[in-house]
Amino acid sequence: MPEERHVTELPKCSGQDLSGEFLIAPSPDDPNLTREVSGIDHEGRRVTAYVVAERPLTIFLNDQEIVTAMTVGDHPELLAVGYLVNQAMLRRDDTINSVDYDEEGEAVIVRTERTTDYEDMMRHRIRTSGCAVGTIFGQVMESFEDTELDPDVRFRTSTLYSLSRKITLQPSLYLKSGAIHGCALCDGERVLLYVEDVGRHNAADMIAGWLWINRVNASRMLLYTTGRLTSEMVIKTVQMRIPALVSRSGFTAQGVELAERANLTLVGRVRGRRFLALAGTQRLVLDVDPAKVPDDPPTSIRKGAVRQ
């Protein structure tokens, strides 16, 4: 198994050049990801609009069917691996023999050297999952409790503003059609990955999948999400050993509580110059006068513009 690496050191053990930005970026021009539908606008004009296509994807771990998720579907392999990692079904010391995507069968099969019977886990799942929270296994919470986040890394607010602006301006399914969540993995001033999916959890899982496959150490990076800062997003971030989670959206009490427990830096409601940090604030360095930051994103950017 290759050594773990910090991306800033730019090793290339998996063959992928990690020095650039947007190694993975949204694909708003991919015709498979949106559908054009017609309707009327508020003035009664016939308009066409793009809506995001979703498709089911069933994830298998060896012989065990694990879950069927609805996904935009542009990164099925990353989603499958990341889901299993974030559910603590794939461990750091596991070796993946193959990841096969069967487009017609709408399935991904992840095969590992170690095989385990997840029957018990799946039974437990019935009892703890809810629509609002997805699924949390006991194993996940154990791994959460065991993870220590880097206490020494710092994040400048000038970097926060610059990343937020970069992500907002990047062409995306969000700008094309709306109604989608995005997640971005950032290393310093660089946006390494920006992925989108119908569920914010899927987007976070894809990033976990990329980190696992490329054996990248994210312990000095930052995760940006468009979704709410819920307990699940906090747990996933901590499992990736990422010390900061940043969002345009707001907080839930459980999200804040878990972030405090894990010493995760939690910044929400990032809009223009404004933000609110409710945990791990000691990692923030306020190096820029907010008055010099534009208070709102350019009004010329409207998500899901319609055509007449």
Add this chain to the structure above:
Amino acid sequence: MPEERHVTELPKCSGQDLSGEFLIAPSPDDPNLTREVSGIDHEGRRVTAYVVAERPLTIFLNDQEIVTAMTVGDHPELLAVGYLVNQAMLRRDDTINSVDYDEEGEAVIVRTERTTDYEDMMRHRIRTSGCAVGTIFGQVMESFEDTELDPDVRFRTSTLYSLSRKITLQPSLYLKSGAIHGCALCDGERVLLYVEDVGRHNAADMIAGWLWINRVNASRMLLYTTGRLTSEMVIKTVQMRIPALVSRSGFTAQGVELAERANLTLVGRVRGRRFLALAGTQRLVLDVDPAKVPDDPPTSIRKGAVRQ
């Protein structure tokens, strides 16, 4: 069993007066529903903000444990009954003997005259649920296919604007803390119910619970949601026999497709004077000049204001 009734006719067979507005409204002043946390804002000032509290609620149907949902928790009985109705586990002809909320045990037990073994259903659930979509049973889709929505009811755009404004101005957890979804059941110009929860599905389920318990016929009403117009929201709306679903947010392709199939009126991106209708547009009557409608909600309303 009492006869079904249209609320506009105002019968009172369940004892509840249905003639007013906001029969159920958000409770932003309830200290159990939010937590005050401190942090810093973009200028480094110490601030306190409110975040929504969530708690687990386990729903039992007779002796069967069904699901644990995370909820704000102000209407556990409505959530439990509505969840079971929307999962097609409670049928229209069922009789509920009791609904017991055990606050300490964080559980609601719904007891019916008819008892059924839901083991098979629960097994099926494993195979089809995903974080992004919650749970869809075969039975739910059957009931979806069988439901015919009223083709003759019409909705004026002046009513849409007025309802949207009324809901936006109503004091709510959303305005107090953000990061929460709301659902409102509207009858003509009246907002009958406005409920909020961490998940948009919970909010819709609470409305289904209220409709079922009060035996109210919603076939000429309108459902407003702050969340995205996904397949699940469409399915739940159709199961309640409500012919129109309206949202501030956008659409997913599956949501639009199912709405077309069910002939549900689907209106999204309602902001100020703008909206986009992508299904069932024949029910809309454009009776007002949009130029006379303010284009954006008052800027004085900021969700989750912080205190210094």
